[in-house]
Amino acid sequence: MQVTDTRRKVTVGVFVFLGLLIFVLGIFTLGSQKKTFVKSFTVDVVFNDIQGLKAGNNVWFSGVKIGTIRKIQFFGTSQVQVFLNIEEEAHKYIHKDATATISSDGLIGNKIIVVTGGSPKFPFVEDGDRLKASNALSTDDIMKTFQVNNKNLVDVTSDFKILAKNLVEGKGAAGALLADQQIADNFKAIVQNLKVTTESANKMAVDLNAFTRKMNSKGGLADKMLTDTLVFSQLQASVNELKKTASSAAAMTENLNKASSKLTQSDNAAGMLLNDQKTAEQIKAIMQNLEGSSKKLDQNMEALQHNFLLRGFFKKKAKAEAEAAKATEKQ
Template identity: 50%
Template sequence: MSASENKRSIIVGIFIVIGVIIFIAGVLTLGGKQKRFVSSITLKAIFNNVNGITAGNNVFFSGVKIGTVSKVAFYGNAQVEVTLHVEEKAQQYIHKNSLAKLSSEGFIGNKMIEIIAGPAGTPVVEDGDRLDVAAALGPDDIMKTLQDNNKNILAITNDFKVVSTEMVKGKGALGALLTDSVMADRLRQMSVNLENASATTARVTSAISQYTSKLNNKGTLATELLTDTTVFSNLKTAVKSLQATAASASEMTGNLNATSQKLTSDKNAVGVLLNDEATGAKLKTTVSNLESSTKKLDENMEALQHNFLLRGFFRKKAKAEEKAKEKAQEEQQQPQ
C-alpha cells in the first residue's frame, strides 16, 4: 500500500470517528432533552381532546420541565390516554390529587402537559398512577371569548360615537362647554376669580406667617404670655383679683339697690322723713321749737351767771378753766 493510500485511509478513519462522536453526542443530547437516560416513573391521564399533543411533547411542573409524553392512544369510546414519563426526583412534589392540564409553550408554541400541584397533605404519586384532568380552554373557547370581547368593544365604540356626536351638537354639559361661548366666558371668569382668591389666600397666609414669627420675638407681651410661667401666673392672679372686685362691686350694687328701695318705703324712719310731707313739717316745727328752747335756755343761763347767789361759783369755775389752759400751753412750749 502506497503512502498516499495510507494517508487517505487515515483521513477517512478520522472522519468516521468524528461522525460517530457527533452521532453519539446527538443521541445523548436528544436523550437528555427527552429524559431518556434518567430514572423516571410513568403517569397517565385521560383527556376528551388532546388538541394536538403527540409523543415527545414536554411535561412541566411549576414551570420546570420534568418529563415527556411517551405515548398517546385512544381510550374507551372517544377519549385519549396520554402516558407521561416523569423524572423520579420530581415524584416527591407531585401528589395524588394533582391535575394534568393541556397547555402550550407560549402563545403559539408547542403543545405540552402541565401538572398542577395539589395540597401537600395527600400522599405523593406512585409509578403507574392516573392523574385527574383539569378543564382547559380550547381554541374554540378562546375564539368565542375573543368574539364576545369584540362585540363589547364595538358596543362601547358605538356609544362613544353617539356621545361625541351629541357633544359636537352642543347637547349636554360637555357639549355646552364646547359650543356655548357665554358658558366659556363664565368659565374663564370663574378661573380668574379662583386665581384672585388663590392670590388673596396666599397674602393672608403670608400675613399670618409674619404675625406668628413676631410671636417668637423675645421681650414681647405675646411671647411672655406664651413662654414665661411667672407672667402667666401673675396674669392669673390679676384676673382672680378682678373677678373678686367684680363680685364685691356686684354685692355693693345689690346693697345699694336694697337701701334705695328702703328709702322709698314708708315703713322706716328715713323713708318716712324722705317721703311723708306731714311728718317732715312736724319735724321742722320740732326743730324750730328746739332752737327757741335752746335760745331761752342760753338766756336763763346768762341770767343765772349774773345772779349774786351763783356769781362766786361761776367765777371760780372760770379761774380754774383759765389755769388749766395756761398749764397746757406751758407743757406744749417745753422742749421735748
C-alpha cells in the same frame, strides 16, 4: 456477460444495503424524537375535555420535552383518560401532588400537556400513578372572551360616537360648555375668581405664619407668658384683682337692686315720698308755706333796712362792702 450480471448484483446489493441503512436510521431518528427507545414510566390524567389532544403529542415540564401521550380513552360517563409516557430522568423532579394542564405549542400549534413538579414535601411519582388535572383557558374560551370584548368595544365606540355628536351639537352641560361662549366666559371667570381666592388664602397663610413666628419669638408676649414665671404670676394677680372687682361690682349692683326695690315700697321714708300721694301733697304744701314765709321774711328785712333805728347800721355795712370791692379790683 457474466461480469455484467455480477456488477448488476453488486449494484443492487449496494442499493438495498443503503436503503436498509436509511430505513434503520429513520427508525432510530423517529424513535429518538418520540422517546421510543428511552426508558420511561407511565402515569395517567383524567380530563373533562382534552380540547383536540391526540396520541403522540408531547409532554412538557419547565419548557423541556419529557415524554409523549401514549394512549387516550374514555373514562367514566363523560371524561377522558390520557396515558403519558415520561422519561425516567424526569422522575426525580415530579412529585405525587403534581398537576397536568392542556396547553398548546404556540398560539395555534399542536396541543401538549404541561406537567408541574409539585411540592418537595411529597414523595416522587411512581409508575401507574394518576396526576391531578388542572383546567386552563382553552383557545375556544379565549376566542369567546375576545368576542365579548369586541362586542363591548363596539358598544363603547357607539356610545362615544353619540357623546361626541352631542358635544359637537352643544347638548348637555359639557356640550354647552364647549359650544356656548357665554358659559365658557363664565367658567373662565369662575376659574379666575378661584385663582384670586387661592392667592388670598396663600397670603393669609403666610401672614398667619409670620404672626405665629412673632408670637413665638424670644422675648415676645407669648414667650414671656409661657416661660417667664414672674409675668405669669403678675398676670394671675391681675386676673384675681379683676375677679375681686367683678365681685364688688356684683355686690354693689345687688345693693342697688335692693335699694331700688325699697323705693317702690311704702314702708320707708324714701318709698313713702315716691309712692304715697298723701305724703307728696303734704310735702308740697310745706314747700309752698316755706316759699311764702321766705317772701314775708324778705319783706321784713327790707322794712328793717328803712327803719330809722337800723338805717345807720345798714349804710355802714354797704359802705364797707363797697370799699372791699374797690380794694379787690385794684389788686
